[in-house]
Amino acid sequence: MREIRLNAFDMACVGHIQQGLWTHPRDHSVEYNTLEHWIRLARTLERGSFDGVFLADVLGIYDVYGGNADAAIRGAVQVPLLDPALLVPAMAAVTEHLGFGITCNLAYEPPYLFARRISTLDHLTRGRIGWNVVTGYLDSAARAMGLDRQMAHDDRYDMADEYMELVYKLWEGSWSDAAVRRDREAGIFADPAEVRRVRHEGRQYRLDAMHLAEPSPQRTPVLFQAGASDRGRRFAATHAECVFVNGGAMAQVAALVRDLRERAAPRPIQVLVGATVIVGRTEQEARDKLEDYRRHASVEGALAHASASLGIDFSRYAPDEPIQAGETEAIRSNVEAQRRAAGSVWTRRRMEESFVLGSRQPPIVGSAAQVADILMRWVAEADVDGFNLSRTVVPECLEDVVDLLVPELQRRGAFKQGYAPGTYREKLFGGDARLRPPHPAALFRARNSS
Amino acid sequence: MREIRLNAFDMACVGHIQQGLWTHPRDHSVEYNTLEHWIRLARTLERGSFDGVFLADVLGIYDVYGGNADAAIRGAVQVPLLDPALLVPAMAAVTEHLGFGITCNLAYEPPYLFARRISTLDHLTRGRIGWNVVTGYLDSAARAMGLDRQMAHDDRYDMADEYMELVYKLWEGSWSDAAVRRDREAGIFADPAEVRRVRHEGRQYRLDAMHLAEPSPQRTPVLFQAGASDRGRRFAATHAECVFVNGGAMAQVAALVRDLRERAAPRPIQVLVGATVIVGRTEQEARDKLEDYRRHASVEGALAHASASLGIDFSRYAPDEPIQAGETEAIRSNVEAQRRAAGSVWTRRRMEESFVLGSRQPPIVGSAAQVADILMRWVAEADVDGFNLSRTVVPECLEDVVDLLVPELQRRGAFKQGYAPGTYREKLFGGDARLRPPHPAALFRARNSS
Numbered sequence: 016m017r018e019i020r021l022n023a024f025d026m027a028c029v030g031h032i033q034q035g036l037w038t039h040p041r042d043h044s045v046e047y048n049t050l051e052h053w054i055r056l057a058r059t060l061e062r063g064s065f066d067g068v069f070l071a072d073v074l075g076i077y078d079v080y081g082g083n084a085d086a087a088i089r090g091a092v093q094v095p096l097l098d099p100a101l102l103v104p105a106m107a108a109v110t111e112h113l114g115f116g117i118t119c120n121l122a123y124e125p126p127y128l129f130a131r132r133i134s135t136l137d138h139l140t141r142g143r144i145g146w147n148v149v150t151g152y153l154d155s156a157a158r159a160m161g162l163d164r165q166m167a168h169d170d171r172y173d174m175a176d177e178y179m180e181l182v183y184k185l186w187e188g189s190w191s192d193a194a195v196r197r198d199r200e201a202g203i204f205a206d207p208a209e210v211r212r213v214r215h216e217g218r219q220y221r222l223d224a225m226h227l228a229e230p231s232p233q234r235t236p237v238l239f240q241a242g243a244s245d246r247g248r249r250f251a252a253t254h255a256e257c258v259f260v261n262g263g264a265m266a267q268v269a270a271l272v273r274d275l276r277e278r279a280a281p282r283p284i285q286v287l288v289g290a291t292v293i294v295g296r297t298e299q300e301a302r303d304k305l306e307d308y309r310r311h312a313s314v315e316g317a318l319a320h321a322s323a324s325l326g327i328d329f330s331r332y333a334p335d336e337p338i339q340a341g342e343t344e345a346i347r348s349n350v351e352a353q354r355r356a357a358g359s360v361w362t363r364r365r366m367e368e369s370f371v372l373g374s375r376q377p378p379i380v381g382s383a384a385q386v387a388d389i390l391m392r393w394v395a396e397a398d399v400d401g402f403n404l405s406r407t408v409v410p411e412c413l414e415d416v417v418d419l420l421v422p423e424l425q426r427r428g429a430f431k432q433g434y435a436p437g438t439y440r441e442k443l444f445g446g447d448a449r450l451r452p453p454h455p456a457a458l459f460r461a462r463n464s465s
Numbered sequence: 466m467r468e469i470r471l472n473a474f475d476m477a478c479v480g481h482i483q484q485g486l487w488t489h490p491r492d493h494s495v496e497y498n499t500l501e502h503w504i505r506l507a508r509t510l511e512r513g514s515f516d517g518v519f520l521a522d523v524l525g526i527y528d529v530y531g532g533n534a535d536a537a538i539r540g541a542v543q544v545p546l547l548d549p550a551l552l553v554p555a556m557a558a559v560t561e562h563l564g565f566g567i568t569c570n571l572a573y574e575p576p577y578l579f580a581r582r583i584s585t586l587d588h589l590t591r592g593r594i595g596w597n598v599v600t601g602y603l604d605s606a607a608r609a610m611g612l613d614r615q616m617a618h619d620d621r622y623d624m625a626d627e628y629m630e631l632v633y634k635l636w637e638g639s640w641s642d643a644a645v646r647r648d649r650e651a652g653i654f655a656d657p658a659e660v661r662r663v664r665h666e667g668r669q670y671r672l673d674a675m676h677l678a679e680p681s682p683q684r685t686p687v688l689f690q691a692g693a694s695d696r697g698r699r700f701a702a703t704h705a706e707c708v709f710v711n712g713g714a715m716a717q718v719a720a721l722v723r724d725l726r727e728r729a730a731p732r733p734i735q736v737l738v739g740a741t742v743i744v745g746r747t748e749q750e751a752r753d754k755l756e757d758y759r760r761h762a763s764v765e766g767a768l769a770h771a772s773a774s775l776g777i778d779f780s781r782y783a784p785d786e787p788i789q790a791g792e793t794e795a796i797r798s799n800v801e802a803q804r805r806a807a808g809s810v811w812t813r814r815r816m817e818e819s820f821v822l823g824s825r826q827p828p829i830v831g832s833a834a835q836v837a838d839i840l841m842r843w844v845a846e847a848d849v850d851g852f853n854l855s856r857t858v859v860p861e862c863l864e865d866v867v868d869l870l871v872p873e874l875q876r877r878g879a880f881k882q883g884y885a886p887g888t889y890r891e892k893l894f895g896g897d898a899r900l901r902p903p904h905p906a907a908l909f910r911a912r913n914s915s
Contacts, residue, residue, distance in 0.1 A: 027585070029654055038649040045647055045654075048588040048679070050558045074578070076675055084657065084675065091654035095645075095679040097585040098578075105554040105589070108500045125573055127609045128524070128548075135477070135547040138498040139555070159577045159674030195545075197495055199488040202763060204479055204495075204541035207534065224609030225526055225534065229498070229545040313652060 016428040017394055020401025020443070021421070022116070022287060023060055023413060026071040027099050029091035032405035033291060034320060034373035035313025037091060042311075042408045048097060050105045057106035059410060060113055063417030064431055066443065067114030068106070069147060069239070069259075069403060070099035074120055075156030080322035081330040084155075087323075090316030100132060107140040112434035114442065116145035116239050116257075121178045122171065123151075123160050127222055130185040133236050134228035142232025142438030142448055147239040148254065150175050153323065172246045177217045179254055183459040184213045186234045187450075189226035191461035205229065209463060230464075234449050235456045237439045243271065252278030253455060257285045257443070259403055262376050264356065269397040276398070282453055285400040285443060288393060291378040292404055293412070294420045298382045305372070305380050308407055312373035321366065321375055325349045334364040372407060383423035391429060466878040467844055470851025470893070471871070472566070472737060473510050473863060476521040477549050479541035482855035483741060484770060484823035485763025487541060492761075492858045498547060500555045507556035509860060510563055513867030514881055516893065517564030518556070519597060519689070519709075519853060520549035524570055525606030530772035531780040537773075540766030550582060557590040562884035564892065566595035566689050566707075571628045572621065573601070573610050577672055580635040583686050584678035592682025592888030592898060597689040598704065600625050603773065622696045627667045629704055633909040634663040636684045637900075639676035641911035655679065659913060680914075684899050685906045687889045693721065702728030703905060707735045707893070709853055712826050714806065719847040726848070732903055735850040735893060738843060741828040742854055743862070744870045748832045755822070755830050758857055762823035771816065771825055775799045784814040822857060833873035841879055 029037045029044045037044040046052040060068055076094050077087040087094050099117045106115065115136070119129065136144040150171040151157075157165040166174065194209035215222045240255035242248060251258050258275055260268055272286050293308070295301030318329050326349070332338055338361050340350045354361045371377045379389050393399055406412055424430035435441065438448040450456040479487045479494045487494040496502040510518055526544050527537040537544050549567045556565065565586070569579065586594040600621040601607075607615040616624065644659035665672045690705035692698060701708050708725055710718055722736050743758070745751030768779050776799070782788055788811050790797045804811045821827045829839050843849055856862055874880035885891065888898040900906040 035652065037654065038652050040649070048681075049591075050554060050589050054558060074677070076677070084660075088655045088657040088660050089653050094675075094677065095640075095655070096581075096677045097588060098582045101550065101554050101582065101585045101589060103554075104500060104551050105558045108504060108555045108558060123575055123578060125575070125610060128573060131546075132548045132551065135551045138547060139500050139551060141499075155674065159672060160575060161671035190545075199490070202485065202488050203539050204487065205538045205545070207538040210534075210538050221611035222609060224605065225544075227524070227526070227544065227546045231498075 018431055019390060019394060019424060019429050020066045020285065020287060021063070021416070021430070022066055022401065022403045023056070023068040024071065024289065024403040024405050025056070025068055026093065027097035027102055028093050028095060030093060030316055031071065032289075032374045032376060033312065033407050034090055034092055034316025036308060036311050036373060036408050039308060039311040039408045041411060044406075044409055053102045053106050054109050055410060056413070057110050057113055059413050059417055061110045063413070063421045064433060065113060066401070067116050067145065067439065069116040070102060070118060071147075072096070072099050072118040072120065073153065073156070074123060074151060075153035075159055077319050077323035078155050079326065079328050080319040082328060086315050086319035090313050090319065092316045092319045100136065103136055103144070104139050107143065112143075112442070114143050114145055114237070114439040115140060116147050116237070118147040118149055120149050120151045120156070121175055122166070123156070126178060126181045126220060127185070127224055130182045131227045134186065134226070134231045137231035137233050137236060138228065142440075144233070145237035145239055145257070145439055147241065147259075148175065148179070149241070168244065169246045172242075172250050174219045175250060176253070177219050179455070180459075181215050181217065181220050181222060183235060183456040184215060185226040187456055187464075188459040188461050189213050190230050191463040192230065193463040195229050209461070211461060232438050232448050233440050237443065248275060248278060251275060251284075255279075255284060256440070257287060260286060260288050260399070262289050265393065265397050268399065272398045283444065286398070287401050287403045288397065288399045289376060290390075290402045290404055291372065291374075291376050291407060292386055292416060292420065293378050293380045293407060294383055294386045294415045296382070296419065298385060301380045301382060305378065309372055312370065314367050314370055317370040317373050317375070318367070329363050329366070332363045335362050337362060374405075376405060378407070383419040386420055387423045387427060387429070390424070391427070468881055469840060469844060469874060469879050470516045470735065470737060471513075471866070471880070472516055472851065472853045473506070473518045474521065474739065474853040474855050475506070475518055476543065477547035477552055478543050478545060480543060480766055481521065482739075482824045482826060483762065483857050484540055484542055484766025486758060486761050486823060486858050489758060489761040489858045491861060494856075494859055503552045503556050504559050505860060506863070507560050507563055509863050509867055511560045513863075513871045514883060515563060516851070517566050517595065517889065519566040520552060520568060521597075522546070522549050522568040522570065523603065523606070524573060524601060525603035525609055527769050527773035528605055529776065529778050530769040532778060536765050536769035540763050540769065542766045542769045550586065553586055553594070554589050557593065562593075562892070564593050564595055564687070564889040565590060566597050566687070568597040568599055570599050570601045570606070571625055572616070573606070576628055576631045576670060577635070577674055580632045581677045584636065584676070584681045587681035587683050587686060588678065592890075594683070595687035595689055595707070595889055597691065597709075598625065598629070599691070618694065619696045622692075622700050624669045625700060626703070627669050629905070630909075631665050631667065631670050631672060633685060633906040634665060635676040637906055637914075638909040638911045639663050640680050641913040642680060643913040645679050659911070661911060682888045682898050683890050687893065698725060698728060701725060701734075705729075705734060706890070707737060710736060710738050710849070712739050715843065715847050718849065722848045733894065736848070737851050737853045738847070738849045739826060740840075740852045740854055741822065741824075741826050741857060742836055742866060742870065743828050743830045743857060744833055744836045744865045746832070746869065748835060751830045751832060755828060759822055762820065764817050764820055767820040767823050767825070768817070779813050779816070782813045785812050787812060824855075826855060828857070833869040836870055837873045837877060837879070840874070841877070
């Protein structure tokens, strides 16, 4: 039986995917700026043998809806937002196996410093760090960084390819496995002959330096990616070990998964689909929870989020006015997809009706057996490896998964009974802690390194 | 009686100030890449009511000695080196009062991301973060960032002034105190009218964005600085709340402290002097420790460090050849100062003889009473507020301070019996958690903020 991967999908903010639920009296999301909140989360996830926690990030503020950020700020829609990397050390200190996938927008992170930051996390977590590679999509982020607007979509991926080459050189090529000796008797910590300067002169980046960190357990972090465009899939096929896909019609996701696997072959990739789960001791209990939760969902928050994600200002549309395709290719294809899903006409009213719980992602609701059935059907029919579970009311939504759903999946033999040994990469794929050919990172491995 | 400040001066590396001591059989510095090491340190320091731990950082590698990095790599002289910011969350999770001063080179950190990183740390530590503002001094760091060499010394400070203005705007001016309401009933997390976009068009930086983080306890972190040049002192007088000075002749330090205080007036500043302490139950025990430790000190490591710090390649000098003044002003003034200290001629042999314990900083050695006498004389005669204690053999060097020296200072009324309440700033200065006029950060405070 295929083992399902479960990840918690979270973000260092109040409203992540399902907007408005922070107003629920039992919700603790407003404690996002305390260490205790994240430590409790990490302990709960490890108790449930979750594979990892993914921490999203976005630079910039959602200011498409109404042409300003008012709705986002009012509803705490991914703002305020803290730096996800800084949550990891405290969560790692209270866990032994849980993996950490952090989102970092490479467009704005100097590679030399970013490479050290990731190596530091891989050391401190003993090899449990993953990196969700993103290139950003918000003009507001570009303005925050002193630019007029972001680079064109495909140019961003070209820059990302060069960035990856550069950080691979630092992680894999600067210090050989033979470099660090820690020899107290001889007074030799490391052998200078086994540490190389990386010299890189590329189109976008230039660097001449040794990596500051000695080799960490995984060297290159487990690489995640989420691009769904053609160029994004090409990037994922080259670099990603795990790919996130948004939910949607099962047939569409199945086609996307097939395409991603074909492109990456012979390199295996794992695909995780975004999902929101409300699980109860009984179907009725789950449905009651949904009704209770949805009284706190925010349509305005969901519109602010969707407007930024899709690049369409929904405030400009009357409820039943067909939504126009707009100018850019990204918006056209988004509108087309929504239109297909919604029927012949896509309107704001139809979209608002789809916001069951404060987002475009409708929840999977039922008893543990019912939810397990649906998840297993996704795995069987769409060939996904697992799920990236968005939060609803925290921490109870995760405690329900840990206490009800996980044991059900374990009874069916569809979920591990405990963690495999080793690093995040070893836990996910078996085999090695480090990337192997044909992954491009392995091409940059230093001599005297396995 | 004036209360002495004690800070642990550390770095996420093996060899920090005193080189070679990692080879001592009881030393644990090689565990610098584990969370357990830093968690243990934090607990020890809080047990001893240390005011804070400072984490140094340097981008680049010491490659002046011999024209390469071989000695630095062999002796683990500040390389390998991890990112200090990532140690803080794990140390904060096991402490309640200890302050954290982290070094960040502003020259290479995009201000929008850096401001969020610091705000995140101030939230997670509940207001216990400080920032040691540095502009860097190594060409190797500049090359790592894709430049041919670093900017000229005074230009770096001009850039730093603009950088400070920009991060003050983000920390102090973007979100007013009235912005965050966390009102579940009304569904209003924050009031958009109380969140402002920062628009900055300067000589070096450009930015148009709201700060991503809501106001943290201190907003601006406690500001540390260590520049000793005229331009550096001017920068410190404007911005720094605490200034580090290197050890040296007491009269020289006293003059520097007087100058710093005059320049900063009427703003109070605290001055911490770097010191290495070996304290024993008796004078003999301390002297025996020194003899034991110094058998593990590394002259080569100390030369590699000093060569980079002073900008002089000591490998090119015969033992008794007078050291030349070199070309740049910084080197000339360094050589001049050393010559005054060493007598008429300064040679490599004289310098090597001064490396008592693997650095240019000679240790203060004695019983608790003897060491306390010396520290109190520094406070009385050089008007320093406290000490930045370098490590020797860890963790025992810190345990000795906590178990022997701190109780002695407490008996004399020269050290606090426990922590004051509040943030790092309140603990150090009393008064407010936030900066007040005439500090320039207060000029950028948002309306509706106190």
